[in-house]
Amino acid sequence: MKKYICPSIMCGNWLHFDETIRQFENNQIDYIHIDVMDGEFVPNYTLGTDMVSVLHQTTQIPLDIHLMVVHPELKVDYFQVGKDDIITFHIEATRCPQAVIDKIKSKGCKAGIALSPDTNITAVLPYLEQLDMITIMTVYPGFAGQSLIPYTLDKIASLHKAVDALNKPYLLEVDGNVSFDNAKIMNEMGANAFVAGSSSLFCKDHSFEDNVKQFRSIIEVSSRG
Template structure:
């Protein structure tokens, strides 16, 4: 199981320290949520802030774009240090072009779907994707309750293409991580359960081991 702590739950006044902390604690990736205030009702950070974080870890930057018409921003996020770029299917007028732009820029392409989006919407793109992000909460804010019925989407995706990575984001803790693992999830995005833990290393280790009992 890959664990990608979400910087959305970190202390924004000490981003460099927070990245180093989760790196040392054993994070596999760093998850970065870029929100534009249009596609989702919240604003976070863009390429300049991501670029400023890049020197503090060698771990892959898993960048989740919650922005309208993401294609125009792909080069900036790639230049800022994004290794994996996830865009929302609902936010792109031409998903094929966005996937191509991500690949052409040298990053790994990934598509996210909101809870209200049927899994069938992402299936036509599976053969061109590195990963699919199944949102297990409504995107835009951290700390929401996990939606277990979203795991049916994971099962469909893994049945159609077993080798594609499936990531879940929202409400991940020790209990929901095991549910996700049973459904075939490969990557867990965890915010408050890591950054709010007294021992981040123990929290990450527990999530990593969520698939050990399967």
């Protein structure tokens, strides 16, 4: 099973943005994770449409656009995307998930749903066949640097079993305190896409290249499925 590394650009070095992107390319990063927060769905403001446009002009690496916004069905069209990009929205942020999925698919890119820690996996099951990715939040959305919420790990194994039965390419992504130690557990539970930030890829104790090598050595060991 292929594993995907998705660095959170929010945790990168903003003083040397170009260098960060070159590091992503040189280390064959799979996706660039972009946290879009509106100050309503979560109590924080972060990246937006301009960041997506700049990244498309700067690199060919696909984008993993994580919308932490209310009424995502009204905001998907704000973003210019390529066919390999993924737009993920929170199922808690809309009354009509199907409308958001349809809107994303109409843009010609991939669609994903994110689950906050307290949301049961049953909420996403009716939409599995239409999706390309599920993102399991292992911390509460909104801020980097939080501690892992242990009970969220059970969702990984349950959803892995559900998506494995579909017999199609699928990304089961984890997001939140994806440290080296936690990534090992998440990998064993069945995750195959990892949003990595300050606790692993951007850890200042070692170079980005060394951190990527260590991360790959962890997630490329055998896992479920």
